[in-house]
Amino acid sequence: MKKILLIGILSLMGIVAGCSEKGEKEKVKTKVLKVAFNQSENHPQYKAMREFSDRLEKETNGAYKLEISPNGLLGDQRATLELVQSGVIQMALVGNPVVENFNQDFAVIGLPYLYDSLDHQKKVFLSGILDPLFKSVSKNGFEVIGAFTAGSRCVYTDKPIMKPEDLSGYKIRVMQSDTMKKMIDLMGGVGTPMGQGEVYTAIQQGVIEGGENNEVTYSDLKHYEVAPYFSYTNHLMIPDLIVINEKLYNGMSQENRKIFDRLMYETIEKEFLAWNKNVEKAKEIAIENGATFVNIDIKPFQKNIEPLQETVKNHSDVTRSIYKKVRELAN
Known part of the structure; x- marks a missing residue:
């Protein structure tokens, strides 16, 4: 009798413990x-x-x-x-x-x-x-x-961009940022702020002449269909x-x-x-679909954007400090 009672108690304890555990999980x-x-x-x-x-x-x-x-x-x-x-x-x-x-x-x-x-x-x-x-x-x-x-952002449009003069009059999509607009302007083009989702149609309709982005986004969004030349300006790692x-x-x-x-x-x-x-992988896909990747001399573009670098890095004590620390980590 005692044995049966003990088994019953243990079983009941198991049920209570199980319910308690289940309750905890449900919480x-x-x-x-x-x-x-x-x-x-x-x-x-x-x-x-x-x-x-x-x-x-x-x-x-x-x-x-x-x-x-x-x-x-x-x-x-x-x-x-x-x-x-x-x-x-x-x-x-x-x-x-x-x-x-x-x-x-x-x-x-x-x-x-x-x-x-x-x-x-x-x-x-x-x-x-x-x-x-x-x-x-x-x-x-x-x-x-x-x-x-x-990655590195580069310019893509309907022709190779070998030097700043090649961007003259070309409206290039940038993110909605004054700094990004100034950057493309100094590089020789016309920075045009715009949402990413509008770029394909805007190039197709001639609202802009191109964009600037990395190879992955360029391929993923099929921008090679409307801007087949991807020029390695490597101007930004944003x-x-x-x-x-x-x-x-x-x-x-x-x-x-x-x-x-x-x-x-x-x-x-x-x-x-x-x-x-x-x-x-992105480059392979783009090339298979008619894209051309163009290596160029970036020094003229680097020279052109020096005024922007000076202005931004000297904006405040914070920016001067960060710029210095970032450059120190390059060594």
Whole structure:
């Protein structure tokens, strides 16, 4: 009798424990972070963020995961950053010039010919020297939590661009940034701010003569169909910034915040490796579809943009300090 009673008690304890465990699991509600991205699912940055999401969900025991909307479905980069500020969505990937509009000091890390190579840029992004700059926009309702490389940006249009004079009268699409517009103007063309999603049609209709971007975006968006000459001006290695709603980010538990930050650091490192692989594949696709990649002497373009470099790096004590530290890491 005692044995039967003991078995009954143990069974009941097991049921209670099971219910308790089930209840605990049910308490864990996954917070889905909506992320805006203006490129396709084939882009290395999209793939990097998908891997980040998988790891984040696993390591936070289901507390967080990402829902990434590619192809500019949630709007252009300026619009999606405003959505992050208001908390309508939680994260977005935006070009550095977009954040420039909130703090002009950001212009220094997007200067033409600032980085000597991808390795140099990776050193800068992982060094921590940009952390104070990234946190400076928190009063605007968002924080910058890291930067991805987007490779070297080059000019593409309907003819080879061998020297600044070849750009004369050519309207070249740039991101919505005064610095980017001035850059193309100094390089010899006419900088024309425009959303990424409008570029293909704008070239096709003759509204602009070309764009400036990296090989991956050029191929991914099939811009080779309307601008078959990709000239290696290598004028810019502009950061793509990962932004997050400030209240959400600072509302994470200490443990989850630590996991989030570590995984983001590792994701940035991996994205640099993935970028190199994607460049070669993108070039192959573009060439198969009629594109021509043109190597040129970049020195005349470098000379032309020196006034812009001087103006931006001397904008403030912050920009002078960052410029100095970035250049020191080139050695």
